[in-house]
Amino acid sequence: MRKLFGTDGVRGLANRDLTPEMALQLAQAFIQTLPAQETAPRVYIGKDSRLSGDMLEAALIAGFTSLGCQVETLGVVPTPAVAWVVRHSDAAGGVMISASHNPAPDNGLKFFNSKGEKLSDERELAIETLLKNPLSLAAGRPTGAGVGTVSQASPLTLKPYLEALMATLPVSLKGTRVLLDTANGATSFIAPTLFKENLGMQVDVLNHTPDGLNINQDCGSTHLEVLKTALKTGDYDLGIAFDGDGDRCLAVTPEGQEIDGDKILYFCARYLPELQTQTEIVATVMSNLGFEKALEKAGKHLLRTQVGDRYVLEAMREKNLALGGEQSGHVIFLKHQITGDGLLTALQLLSAWKLSQKSWAELLAEVPSYPQLLKNVVVSASAHRTWQENPVLQAAIETCTRQMEGEGRILVRASGTEPKIRVMAEGRELHTVHAVVDELVAVVEKELV
Numbered sequence: 001m002r003k004l005f006g007t008d009g010v011r012g013l014a015n016r017d018l019t020p021e022m023a024l025q026l027a028q029a030f031i032q033t034l035p036a037q038e039t040a041p042r043v044y045i046g047k048d049s050r051l052s053g054d055m056l057e058a059a060l061i062a063g064f065t066s067l068g069c070q071v072e073t074l075g076v077v078p079t080p081a082v083a084w085v086v087r088h089s090d091a092a093g094g095v096m097i098s099a100s101h102n103p104a105p106d107n108g109l110k111f112f113n114s115k116g117e118k119l120s121d122e123r124e125l126a127i128e129t130l131l132k133n134p135l136s137l138a139a140g141r142p143t144g145a146g147v148g149t150v151s152q153a154s155p156l157t158l159k160p161y162l163e164a165l166m167a168t169l170p171v172s173l174k175g176t177r178v179l180l181d182t183a184n185g186a187t188s189f190i191a192p193t194l195f196k197e198n199l200g201m202q203v204d205v206l207n208h209t210p211d212g213l214n215i216n217q218d219c220g221s222t223h224l225e226v227l228k229t230a231l232k233t234g235d236y237d238l239g240i241a242f243d244g245d246g247d248r249c250l251a252v253t254p255e256g257q258e259i260d261g262d263k264i265l266y267f268c269a270r271y272l273p274e275l276q277t278q279t280e281i282v283a284t285v286m287s288n289l290g291f292e293k294a295l296e297k298a299g300k301h302l303l304r305t306q307v308g309d310r311y312v313l314e315a316m317r318e319k320n321l322a323l324g325g326e327q328s329g330h331v332i333f334l335k336h337q338i339t340g341d342g343l344l345t346a347l348q349l350l351s352a353w354k355l356s357q358k359s360w361a362e363l364l365a366e367v368p369s370y371p372q373l374l375k376n377v378v379v380s381a382s383a384h385r386t387w388q389e390n391p392v393l394q395a396a397i398e399t400c401t402r403q404m405e406g407e408g409r410i411l412v413r414a415s416g417t418e419p420k421i422r423v424m425a426e427g428r429e430l431h432t433v434h435a436v437v438d439e440l441v442a443v444v445e446k447e448l449v
Contacts, residue, residue: 004131005124007308007416011099011108014052018107020059027063027095028137029130030111033123034092040148041092046074046082048098048186048245049210052107056097060109065148066141072153076210078186078246079110080341084161085153087116087338098186098245101222104213110245116338118310162194165344168336170273171354173347174200177237181227183220184210185244187342194343206230216243221250221329228256238350238360242342247309248329249342251349253360261327262291264349266367268323270298271352274335275323282315282324284308285411289426290368308416309340370408372426373437376415383448384419396443400425400436408433412440421448 004010010026012018031041043064047053057073064071069092074082079096086094093113099106111119119127130136142148178201182188188208196203206226207219219226220241227239231254239252251259259267265283269275280301283291292302303319305311309332312324316334325331330340337344356363379387387393393412401410408427415422421444425436 004128005119007310008100009096009108009110009118011102011106011417013105014050014056014107018056018109020055022131023056023059023109024063024066025131025134025137026109026111026127027060028067029127030093030095031064031067031069032130032137032139033126040068040070042070042072042090044072044074044082044085044089044091044094044153046077046079046094046096046186048096049076049184049188049212049215050097050099050104050107050244051212052105053097056107056109060095060097061150065150067148068142068146069148071148071150072157073150074153074157076186076189077158078190078342080247080337080339080344081158081161081190083112083116083339084164084337084341085116085157086112086114088160096245100245100247101183101216101220101243104215104217117313118339158190162190162198164336165194165341165347166198168333168344169199169347169351171351173350173354175202176350176354177202177235178350179204179206179227179231179234179236179239180208181206181220181230181239181241182208182246183216183242183244184208184214185216185220185242185246187242187246191242191246191343199347204234204236220244221248224250224252224258227252231256238353240346240349242346243329246342247340248326248331249346249349250329251346253364255361257360257364259349259360259364261325261329261331262287262369263364263367264329264331264345265323265325266291266294266298267352267356267363268331268333268348269295269300270366271356272348273355278322280319280321282312282319282321284312284326285413286327286424288327288369288372289409290370294367307413313338370426370428371430371433372424373430373433374422374424375437375441376420376422377441377444377449378418378420379444379448381419384414384421387414387421387444387448390447392447393440393443396440400440404432404436410436410440412444 096110099108309330331345411424
């Protein structure tokens, strides 16, 4: 069982949980678990705007070069840009230094294999196994000319990525009026360039001056109220908010209505020409029941997976499907990207809106949302691992599930990135949803805290 890797790489409080020493060893273990080791493998490193990014980048460089790697640093770029560059090169892999939507003191490491994919559970377990025996990481270290090198990637490295994004558009977006919130993160520089300079949109940008400590601070996709307020001050077609590392986005209409990942998936499935013939869409257990019923009405089926875009991708590939994603705004357009990409998602959403020839109010009316409530309970590390073995909690879940049968659903799960148990319920009646969640939260607090 993996203990270090969560659902989205390794994450923790930088310089305490996630230390330079750990980053160095992770880099070495990553190279030692390559399926077929090259003589001098190339690795790309990207990062978001956190202050601790430089520290962890230096540690990764030391680990990679100690085993003969040629490292190229991309600077502050979105996570999907790293994945794309790796995929379209001869690199052995890549790393994105980011803790996504978490606050600035946290940081994380997202590793990609040579295909630009997140690592398999088996590879992550192999890396963790190596870390238990640090002496094994020193085996076969080169000397002299065999030691690796580091260089800064050319500014032109990302040009093909931006060109690929623009090539996905089924309709011109020139003149579209958008307000962007880049969360003082990884999209702060690249998003205005793409939307305004490359695509000719009318663009205003919020929170695009990162200082190392203000990433996600009261801004971005976790604070849509900022975008809602700012939209009132101008004449815009849509507001778009990215998270800290740019692998997802959410949107807000000029009237202040939120567009989450479920709705983005629905609009794209219904109105993008390349997806209209797709009869099955992949999402997770967190997606709203109203979204599922709207898809059914449109003649499409929803396939649910466990939480995590890596599992969405696995299901998409297994079923040969083109569209999948998460309610949180991670959306995968498999014909164009193999990971969630906030920039790509925003462009496809705007295209779907323009092609629909409908107002946002008309579009949103097609996707009713059932009342949904999610509460998180911080638990001990041991309870986080063994919560499913608690008979009292399991009995309570079964009882509440029977109460909601036919009118809603319940989901209790452990967070993949934090020591928390997440309790979610949704149904036709809000008071019932609140009652069920409160009942289960009380059991979790009594049994696991």
